[in-house]
Amino acid sequence: MRLGIISDIHSNAEALDSVLKDMSNIDEFICLGDIVGYGADPNYCVRKIRELKARCIAGNHDFGTVGKIDLNYFNDAAREAILWTSQQLEETDFKYLINLPEKLNILEDNDNLGAVHGSPRKPIWEYILDGITAHIIFSQYDFKIYFVGHSHIAGYFSCDKNTGRINYTFLNRGGNIAIEENKRYIINCGSVGQPRDGNPQASYGIYDLNRQRVIINRVPYPFSLTQKKIIKAGLPEVLAERLSLGR
Numbered sequence: 088m089r090l091g092i093i094s095d096i097h098s099n100a101e102a103l104d105s106v107l108k109d110m111s112n113i114d115e116f117i118c119l120g121d122i123v124g125y126g127a128d129p130n131y132c133v134r135k136i137r138e139l140k141a142r143c144i145a146g147n148h149d150f151g152t153v154g155k156i157d158l159n160y161f162n163d164a165a166r167e168a169i170l171w172t173s174q175q176l177e178e179t180d181f182k183y184l185i186n187l188p189e190k191l192n193i194l195e196d197n198d199n200l201g202a203v204h205g206s207p208r209k210p211i212w213e214y215i216l217d218g219i220t221a222h223i224i225f226s227q228y229d230f231k232i233y234f235v236g237h238s239h240i241a242g243y244f245s246c247d248k249n250t251g252r253i254n255y256t257f258l259n260r261g262g263n264i265a266i267e268e269n270k271r272y273i274i275n276c277g278s279v280g281q282p283r284d285g286n287p288q289a290s291y292g293i294y295d296l297n298r299q300r301v302i303i304n305r306v307p308y309p310f311s312l313t314q315k316k317i318i319k320a321g322l323p324e325v326l327a328e329r330l331s332l333g334r
């Protein structure tokens with residue numbers, strides 16, 4: 088069984104299409120939230136996720152767009168894009184976003200494999216960016232692998248079951264993670280539509296359960312077209328500029 092892991096699409100149709108074209112033999116798609124926000128194609132991206140029958144959880148931008156989160160928590164450019172997105176969304180897509188769950192168990196019958204946008208303790212907002220936060224999550228929650236998004240930075244924390252030692256590996260050029268018996272993992276497969284790890288290429292993951300391996304891949308996409316759409320829509324220019332930098 089191969090799971091396709093996609094996160095933080097952020098209304099970027101070109102990045103989403105390029106990623107999906109690059110993914111092969113996927114049995115099930117898991118989407119870790121922030122389908123919308125920042126970019127100019129919210130309806131296209133929500134519809135695509137629904138067509139894929141992806142199992143999807145909510146991100147802060149999804150819930151911001153449908154009024155479930157106070158917009159004062161967002162910076163000016165993000166808030167502007169959220170307000171624009173909320174005016175573009177069609178009713179069925181709005182209903183889809185408002186009903187997204189905050190967490191999911193990838194295997195229905197156990198909580199060994201989890202998926203959440205931010206972190207298990209604060210599903211919508213918490214970033215897992217440092218060893219201290221990762222340590223707290225490994226200590227407080229019982230799981231083998233948690234897939235997270237939100238930071239737009241590809242990489243993973245591993246925790247040795249015997250020593251408790253935590254390691255971080257940065258994967259902004261992609262890479263393979265061999266899942267080991269004596270370790271636990273918090274994995275971020277990066278952002279499809281707005282990478283912030285210094286590599287502007289779109290990022291996604293594949294979890295091969297039979298081989299116990301997670302592959303993170305990067306794919307180029309025509310971001311100059313995405314940038315033109317953002318400018319044409321009247322969205323903040325900074326949201327276009329950052330796509331070519333991967334920041």
Ligand SMILES: [Fe+2]
Pocket residue numbers: 095097121146148237238239
């Ligand atoms: Fe995001």
